Amino acid sequence: MEFNDLKIFQSVATHGSVSKAALELNYVQSNVTARIKLLEKELQTPLFYRHKRGMILNTEGKRLLKHSREILSRMDEMKLAFQDKSNPSGVLKIGIVETVIALPDILSSYHSKYPNVELSLKAGVTDLLLQKVIDMKLDGAFVTGPIRHPLLEQVEVIQEKLVLVTKGDTFSMEDITTRPLLLYNKGCGYRGRLESWMKVEGIVPKQIMEFGTFGTIIGSVAAGIGITIIPESAVTDLVANDTVYCHDLPEPYREITTIFIRRKDSYLTSTLQCFIDEIVARTELEQVQEP
Template structure:
């Protein structure tokens, strides 16, 4: 049973003739007649009495009328519920690297909720590779990931850039003292981990043991205790509670700036919440000068 057929039934019931119904529905009379006949055959009962002056509802047709209206009204309500969804702020599911979630996102989320009180927010943390998978499966709407990235099904926008630094215990005064100390990093798939391992090799410190931890606080706590060293964005370490008990060492590496990208699935339905959030982040970045690291065009 099709919605179109029910709409035809309701129109004929209202107007009383096939000719008038065909004009309102903008179709030929034979289509109206065939739809009504098909509906009666499907239901196994006559809905109209046919006469010279038109068509009138049978008792069965009268009984069926309210049910048909309810179905058509439900369809209209379902369509209306999504009206202007692309321009409305309704739901935003964000995936983020652990470091970005811990330091950058809280301020942005606070401002976003203040200006969009009706928003529903979902948050997930994970390494870049995991977040890309979630985007492709449409399980998140937006991912904040680090490093150069290209994928034919995703589109990205630079939101800020992070300066990578070497973080060590307070007693280490220069990178040369790192030697064979373990490297403490997030799990595989993290762009910062990849950079850290590459930098250690290029700097002649490899091979170093790898200590893999799942949280930013865990990594910095172990660094402060002298368990090992790490490479993380300057903003992340300076914004943490461990800043006063670790040393930061600036890198001479020309590639030490790593872009943070906002990435979305190009095939996903438009969601105004994503655009509203990006407008907030990029507007804040532009207004804050150098506080978000090296500024880059959106």
């Protein structure tokens, strides 16, 4: 079995198509098909359900996909281990929740120091990003914490205040029963905090409208469509212009911590170590500047 066969297998599994995998890898389709058949012969088991529209992993294929990801990830780690530690390079895959106010400063400082590193950013909700780090699809991620998981370690980035945001300057708990809640998809840490509070208070929302981006949510709130929950720092400018208004949540639901997570058993490359160093340096600077 060759490492390249595992890369071909992963591509076919991801796309569910030999033709799309061939296009991605710049191979002819017959070569991709032949390598998959050779892999199945060597493992003595089919790996896909084949149908007219493509290919779907069977149970054995899913097992191999998990192992192949780990094997190829270790290969990448081995290569990175021999890079120049004083001059990191390569691709750093980072997950983000969209409202991390500290992120631009961290990215700007890191990029200016290590221009040879290509930053690849993936936005999503906390639960999704957490799973991608566990599956080693991301090198690390900014998520809502704290997180307790045996495979993960975390660095605190910033503590913030969660607020309810409306178009009007008045708010009562009854508003949640008469106006839609505009929230991120399930798995969002902010949404989870709001749902915990509503459960304790026995509040049943009128309607929950799910959105994928901060811009869409806050724009809809400003248009008077409904209410959302978000870190106060994310709407400072809009509040200053009286575009939206913030309303406090009760303790202990108002405090939120953003953390950076990584899989603790994965090789800590110099590229990622330098990124974590930037996070720690910024956090320490913020603490010094606090009155």
